[in-house]
Amino acid sequence: GQNIDQPTEMTATEGAIVQINCTYQTSGFNGLFWYQQHAGEAPTFLSYNVLDGLEEKGRFSSFLSRSKGYSYLLLKELQMKDSASYLCAVRDSNYQLIWGAGTKLIIKP
Amino acid sequence: ETGVTQTPRHLVMGMTNKKSLKCEQHLGHNAMYWYKQSAKKPLELMFVYNFKEQTENNSVPSRFSPECPNSSHLFLHLHTLQPEDSALYLCASSQVAGENTEAFFGQGTRLTVV
Numbered sequence: 001g002q003n004i005d006q007p008t009e010m011t012a013t014e015g016a017i018v019q020i021n022c023t024y025q026t027s028g029f030n031g032l033f034w035y036q037q038h039a040g041e042a043p044t045f046l047s048y049n050v051l052d053g054l055e056e057k058g059r060f061s062s063f064l065s066r067s068k069g070y071s072y073l074l075l076k077e078l079q080m081k082d083s084a085s086y087l088c089a090v091r092d093s094n095y096q097l098i099w100g101a102g103t104k105l106i107i108k109p
Numbered sequence: 110e111t112g113v114t115q116t117p118r119h120l121v122m123g124m125t126n127k128k129s130l131k132c133e134q135h136l137g138h139n140a141m142y143w144y145k146q147s148a149k150k151p152l153e154l155m156f157v158y159n160f161k162e163q164t165e166n167n168s169v170p171s172r173f174s175p176e177c178p179n180s181s182h183l184f185l186h187l188h189t190l191q192p193e194d195s196a197l198y199l200c201a202s203s204q205v206a207g208e209n210t211e212a213f214f215g216q217g218t219r220l221t222v223v
């Protein structure tokens with residue numbers, strides 16, 4: 001079966017750095033997405049990786065290793081507003097999006 | 110106006126009721142989706158419409174009935190639901206289904222079945 005694993009919950013301190021991991025086993029691979037979802041809000045697109053390596057976007061970076069079936073989202077200079085759930089999703093060989101259950105990130109002052 | 114708008118935001122319905130969820134997108138996209146989001150579970154894809162044609166129905170019970178009158182509007186008709194159907198129902202759109210473009214989500218309808 002197809003599976004996306006990410007930690008259920010993480011806690012970090014304001015101003016620090018946090019890395020949220022995502023591992024996947026899917027039938028084929030056509031890209032990996034990260035979304036942010038604040039409580040009661042719509043998921044919003046953060047990043048997309050299809051080739052190995054690091055994609056940087058301001059305070060957020062996303063890394064992909066296709067051979068390891070592994071990605072991480074790196075958040076730097078954490079702010080209280082970064083408290084949210086972070087969803088990892090992989091597009092399989094049929095271009096279906098397979099979703100993880102999300103990682104709830106709690107930022108403490 | 111936000112890109113994808115869902116109404117209502119909250120809905121409480123009895124098991125014998127009939128209600129409909131509405132989704133509208135203002136992004137000029139051709140694909141629209143219904144997802145179910147339950148606490149601590151992955152998003153579950155329910156239905157996909159591409160250019161107004163239904164292309165996916167992921168074994169969804171018949172008490173959920175989608176309707177896509179045009180590329181900008183999507184409905185989810187609900188009847189005789191069960192308490193386990195209580196969840197957040199998210200609508201999303203993308204340029205075209207089956208391509209590597211990101212999906213844009215609405216804020217969802219929080220459904221409670223009593």
